[in-house]
Amino acid sequence: MRLAGLATHIPTGRIAAETIIAAAGGTRAEAQVFCRMFDMTHVSAVPEGETLMPQLSGILDDLNCDQDVSVPDALIHVHGQPLQVPNGVASPIQPLRQSHPFLANVQRCYDVDQHNCSGMFWALDLARTLLGTGLATSVLILGGDSHIGLPVRDRYVPGCTLMGDAFCGIVVDLDQAGPQFGKIALHTHPEFASGRAGTTAQMGAFFAAHSDMVARALEDVNFGWSGKGALLPHNVNRMAWSSFARSYNVAASRIRLDLLPDVGHCYVCDPFLLLAAERERDPHLRGAPTLLSVGMGGYVGAAGIVPAAKIIEKSENIKKEAAPCMQLLDY
Numbered sequence: 001m002r003l004a005g006l007a008t009h010i011p012t013g014r015i016a017a018e019t020i021i022a023a024a025g026g027t028r029a030e031a032q033v034f035c036r037m038f039d040m041t042h043v044s045a046v047p048e049g050e051t052l053m054p055q056l057s058g059i060l061d062d063l064n065c066d067q068d069v070s071v072p073d074a075l076i077h078v079h080g081q082p083l084q085v086p087n088g089v090a091s092p093i094q095p096l097r098q099s100h101p102f103l104a105n106v107q108r109c110y111d112v113d114q115h116n117c118s119g120m121f122w123a124l125d126l127a128r129t130l131l132g133t134g135l136a137t138s139v140l141i142l143g144g145d146s147h148i149g150l151p152v153r154d155r156y157v158p159g160c161t162l163m164g165d166a167f168c169g170i171v172v173d174l175d176q177a178g179p180q181f182g183k184i185a186l187h188t189h190p191e192f193a194s195g196r197a198g199t200t201a202q203m204g205a206f207f208a209a210h211s212d213m214v215a216r217a218l219e220d221v222n223f224g225w226s227g228k229g230a231l232l233p234h235n236v237n238r239m240a241w242s243s244f245a246r247s248y249n250v251a252a253s254r255i256r257l258d259l260l261p262d263v264g265h266c267y268v269c270d271p272f273l274l275l276a277a278e279r280e281r282d283p284h285l286r287g288a289p290t291l292l293s294v295g296m297g298g299y300v301g302a303a304g305i306v307p308a309a310k311i312i313e314k315s316e317n318i319k320k321e322a323a324p325c326m327q328l329l330d331y
Contacts, residue, residue: 005069043264121301189298
């Protein structure tokens with residue numbers, strides 16, 4: 001499955017970590033320790049007064065201007081946060097479908113919102129199914145979350161991370177000319193189903209299991225443990241990734257955390273924001289990076305990028321622990 005197009009948008013607004021932690025009732029000392037340990041100083045934020053639609057529309061504008069991108073006939077909207085929409089509107093995507101020229105040929109539209117920060121990988125799985133069964137010839141996956149209208153304190157996950165706003169769009173098809181998504185791993189860990197609402201002990205157990213959950217997913221997508229390929233992960237915090245690197249003897253330089261201090265953890269988008277930066281360094285992605293995200297609730301997704309000449313057989317493309325329950329809305 002070819003990566004035919006990629007566009008990202010990180011809003012220009014910034015909120016200081018100290019401001020967020022103070023709003024959540026934390027002390028200045030707590031904020032200073034948090035920033036120093038986790039290497040997070042700001043998060044990206046949609047500027048006050050702006051709405052969700054322009055953020056997503058900008059992604060579509062960029063893809064529409066790329067002459068190498070195939071025009072999608074299916075759309076998958078991915079978000080980790082619940083959405084509130086006006087009465088009579090099925091989805092915030094509906095107005096875009098009616099107005100944006102890049103979506104003029106879309107016949108099928110889906111929502112994937114049950115897998116928290118790993119939702120883009122479940123969307124990749126769905127896209128591969130749509131393409132493989134002939135239900136679509138080109139699929140746009142449009143992802144992103146914002147805290148528009150929410151209290152600043154909600155961006156703070158104590159002892160873990162700070163949540164930022166960002167958006168991404170990828171177009172995939174079955175053309176073999178260009179970088180391809182190889183294996184996709186989709187894991188669920190129901191013992192962590194309590195998610196962010198868990199007790200201190202439950203959250204602690206989830207954080208303690210992070211490295212092992214990551215390793216299992218990477219193993220399923222044939223991550224080169226002793227190689228040089230980059231790992232493009234979710235921006236949970238630097239301490240978590242330092243611990244993983246030590247535990248599994250992975251060179252810390254392979255784990256891309258460039259965006260972490262300035263934008264925070266941007267829900268479903270982190271690996272794809274990093275993929276955009278990786279493509280600037282390596283336009284054909286010959287370095288074969290691996291993308292990964294762990295979502296609250298124990299959802300883990302990973303996918304490898306392979307050069308076009310090394311496309312693996314379709315029967316090997318998807319590795320699932322079990323058939324996950326996907327709540328899909330086709331509208």
